[in-house]
Amino acid sequence: MNISRDEQSFFNQVYTAVFPLLFRVVLRIVGDQETAEEICHDTFIRFYQHSRTLPDADQARYWVLRVGKNLAFNLTKRRGRERNAFEKAFHEPRRPSRPADSDTLEAETLSLVRSAVDKLPTTLRDVIVLKEYGDLSYGEIAQVLGITVGNVKVRVHRARERLALLLEEKNVHIPQ
Numbered sequence: 001m002n003i004s005r006d007e008q009s010f011f012n013q014v015y016t017a018v019f020p021l022l023f024r025v026v027l028r029i030v031g032d033q034e035t036a037e038e039i040c041h042d043t044f045i046r047f048y049q050h051s052r053t054l055p056d057a058d059q060a061r062y063w064v065l066r067v068g069k070n071l072a073f074n075l076t077k078r079r080g081r082e083r084n085a086f087e088k089a090f091h092e093p094r095r096p097s098r099p100a101d102s103d104t105l106e107a108e109t110l111s112l113v114r115s116a117v118d119k120l121p122t123t124l125r126d127v128i129v130l131k132e133y134g135d136l137s138y139g140e141i142a143q144v145l146g147i148t149v150g151n152v153k154v155r156v157h158r159a160r161e162r163l164a165l166l167l168e169e170k171n172v173h174i175p176q
Contacts (some may be wrong), residue, residue, distance in 0.1 A: 011051055013061045015044060021134055022068045028133035029072035031114070039075065043068040062143040065134075069126065069144065116166040125161035131156050 022043065027036040047064050054060040117125060130141045139155070142149045 001064055005046050007051065010057070010060070010080075011135040013047060014047065014051075014057055014064065017057070018061050019044075021136075022065060025065065025129060026068050026072045028129055029076060029149070035075070036072075039068060039071045042071060058143075062140070065136075065144045066146075069130070073122070073126075112167065113163075116163050119166060120159055120162055124155055124162060127155040128159040128163070 014052045023040050024041045030036050046067055130136045138149050141152045
């Protein structure tokens with residue numbers, strides 16, 4: 001596949017602008033740096049293959065974020081199904097995963113917040129991850145998810161309310 005200098009420049013421009021944000025979002029979803037790097041790599045391979053169909057850098061940015069987010073969530077779902085199948089097959093109780101630095105209150109709180117975010121329905125989890133971990137604006141989230149800005153605002157509000165309830169049940173106080 002021959003690629004022109006303009007196409008190479010377009011790819012480099014999008015890669016440079018989007019990779020740090022994509023990596024943060026994917027890392028938050030999968031929780032593992034190596035896996036996040038692999039997903040980002042796969043996302044940009046797909047972008048390279050489809051970059052000719054995208055009209056400009058803004059559309060490319062949203063496309064890359066949407067594909068990366070979807071790949072990360074799909075992997076997480078697949079891992080959950082595999083873990084459930086393994087536990088069911090071997091009748092092993094589910095062991096809570098804890099960060100290596102679980103002795104500190106901060107690590108414990110982060111673990112509880114991550115667990116609460118994972119319990120949210122996909123529609124709410126997507127917006128809260130993109131808003132809080134991706135630092136995207138409501139408009140950018142709307143573009144990535146293909147929904148209206150008003151819908152994004154409603155979902156962020158509902159996600160925050162649900163998180164507050166889930167964390168309150170566990171007696172977790174998040175300083176503001």
